[in-house]
Amino acid sequence: MDIDVLGALAVRENGRSITPTAPKPRQVLALLSLHADHVVPVTALIEELWAGEPPRSARTTLQTYVLQLRSLIAAALKHGAQEGQEGQEGPARTAKDVLVTLPGGYRLDSGGGTSDVREFDRLAGLGYRAMDAGDYAGAARQLRDALALWTGPAFADVHGGAQLDMEIKRLEESRLCALDQRIEADLRLGRHRELLAELTVLVSRYRTHENLHGQFMLALHRSGRRGEALNVYHRLRGTLVRELGLEPSAGLRRLQRSILMAGPEAAAPVENSREPLVRVS
Numbered sequence: 001m002d003i004d005v006l007g008a009l010a011v012r013e014n015g016r017s018i019t020p021t022a023p024k025p026r027q028v029l030a031l032l033s034l035h036a037d038h039v040v041p042v043t044a045l046i047e048e049l050w051a052g053e054p055p056r057s058a059r060t061t062l063q064t065y066v067l068q069l070r071s072l073i074a075a076a077l078k079h080g081a082q083e084g085q086e087g088q089e090g091p092a093r094t095a096k097d098v099l100v101t102l103p104g105g106y107r108l109d110s111g112g113g114t115s116d117v118r119e120f121d122r123l124a125g126l127g128y129r130a131m132d133a134g135d136y137a138g139a140a141r142q143l144r145d146a147l148a149l150w151t152g153p154a155f156a157d158v159h160g161g162a163q164l165d166m167e168i169k170r171l172e173e174s175r176l177c178a179l180d181q182r183i184e185a186d187l188r189l190g191r192h193r194e195l196l197a198e199l200t201v202l203v204s205r206y207r208t209h210e211n212l213h214g215q216f217m218l219a220l221h222r223s224g225r226r227g228e229a230l231n232v233y234h235r236l237r238g239t240l241v242r243e244l245g246l247e248p249s250a251g252l253r254r255l256q257r258s259i260l261m262a263g264p265e266a267a268a269p270v271e272n273s274r275e276p277l278v279r280v281s
Contacts, residue, residue, distance in 0.1 A: 127182070
């Protein structure tokens with residue numbers, strides 16, 4: 001089974017889609033897919049579907065959605081059997097083997113297939129370790145490959161409930177952390193000019209994210225655009241004070257002072273490659 005959730009939901013068994021079009025079964029598959037090979041409690045699925053106000057028939061209705069998913073899985077398995085799965089040993093898998101009923105919940109068995117979330121975590125982990133080792137070129141490459149797995153917002157075409165919304169926020173935070181470290185690696189490699197266009201978009205999207213603004217200031221400063229770098233600081237400060245009642249962090253204030261006092265060549269990156277330049281708001 002191949003599972004993609006970093007964008008539109010796409011789940012394939014034997015290369016055939018098992019993603020339903022109906023919203024509720026789609027939610028069920030989304031949560032099962034994110035936690036593939038692990039049991040998802042019935043209570044979590046009910047909370048996802050009905051947000052604390054389940055009907056009396058909630059468990060029966062959930063079982064109906066599971067049956068619908070198994071019907072799609074069975075069709076995909078039949079298609080695979082007709083195509084002839086060479087090298088397959090042992091008895092053929094059934095729909096109940098793929099979407100397993102267990103005490104208290106259900107488990108989607110990926111059968112050792114691919115998952116874009118798992119691949120993202122693997123590549124990002126390699127990038128972070130390369131960053132720690134001072135291999136900035138390797139870190140930038142691994143983190144760029146990890147970020148390339150994202151084709152849009154996680155579960156972009158799924159109407160999520162409380163459980164999925166929480167997971168979407170977690171995934172977005174993971175993506176933002178990888179992005180921050182990839183930019184940091186590129187800065188250490190002297191790619192400040194190449195980063196300017198990307199950072200222009202990012203600071204507009206994340207208006208109170210201090211680390212991205214600090215990286216933008218540094219890239220501008222090293223590109224000989226000191227005045228624009230200082231303007232970025234003042235715009236951010238205005239936003240923080242107006243919207244959050246906060247002053248910029250000590251790290252960002254230090255960066256501003258270094259830009260005021262030093263030439264472009266003196267503006268150094270952060271001391272610890274894995275530690276954020278400034279507080280993330």
